[in-house]
């Protein structure tokens with residue numbers, strides 16, 4: 446049976462209330478490794494411990510002081526490890542604490558929850574993924590779970606080429622276009638990911654999944670709606686606000 450759980454620390458998520466499956470109890474998971482990719486970017490791997498989830502689900506990860514933040518699961522639902530792509534914010538309490546974990550440490554995890562379901566519940570309709578930064582996480586989870594039904598294409602915006610986590614995994618799966626905003630590039634688009642929308646065929650059947658920074662999501666939504674895409678076909682998950 447579902448339970449309503451109050452999370453004081455997430456006032457922006459559904460007004461502070463989240464509906465989670467099961468009894469809402471948190472579980473402890475052993476850290477397998479923390480892959481540091483840059484000063485402010487890492488991949489946290491923890492044992493799955495039998496947690497059931499759907500691609501697009503988040504969990505709340507807790508720090509040692511009991512503070513929690515939502516993070517989207519990036520691993521597939523057939524894997525025995527849970528992976529999270531995490532950007533460490535300056536003076537970020539939970540993102541810094543998680544980055545400092547060592548193999549064998551334990552992290553408290555809430556039951557999975559979510560309403561963002563990339564590529565799911567839309568029958569045979571075509572779909573496109575658009576991500577900025579760690580917003581690619583739910584799309585990597587989809588890739589590792591439903592590899593047989595790729596999106597029409599993926600538009601992926603990052604600051605520099607080295608931040609394109611998962612690019613090599615998804616590049617052979619469907620057309621992937623990278624937009625690099627803070628580094629010169631000849632191989633990819635230099636600029637913002639929303640510039641790439643011009644190259645996407647827009648038809649009324651197509652569903653668009655947008656995840657990452659609020660400004661991208663707002664801009665992409667305006668662009669799509671101006672071209673006649675119904676808001677019901679635009680699915681959005683904001684990780685970072687202005």
Ligand SMILES: Cc1cc2nc3c(=O)[nH]c(=O)nc-3n(C[C@H](O)[C@H](O)[C@H](O)COP(=O)(O)OP(=O)(O)OC[C@H]3O[C@@H](n4cnc5c(N)ncnc54)[C@H](O)[C@@H]3O)c2cc1C
Nearest residue numbers: 514515516517530531532536537538539540579684685686
């Ligand atoms: C549904 C959902 C899923 C998410 N999934 C991911 C994910 O997969 N990977 C990931 O890296 N992050 C994700 N986030 C963001 C994450 O939950 C935290 O907000 C982030 O890690 C900062 O937490 P913190 O405790 O480190 O920072 P805090 O200690 O809370 O804050 C440090 C500073 O950063 C500012 N800040 C905090 N959070 C945000 C924010 N979201 N946007 C802009 N400024 C902020 C604060 O105002 C403060 O100045 C997700 C957010 C949501 C709502």
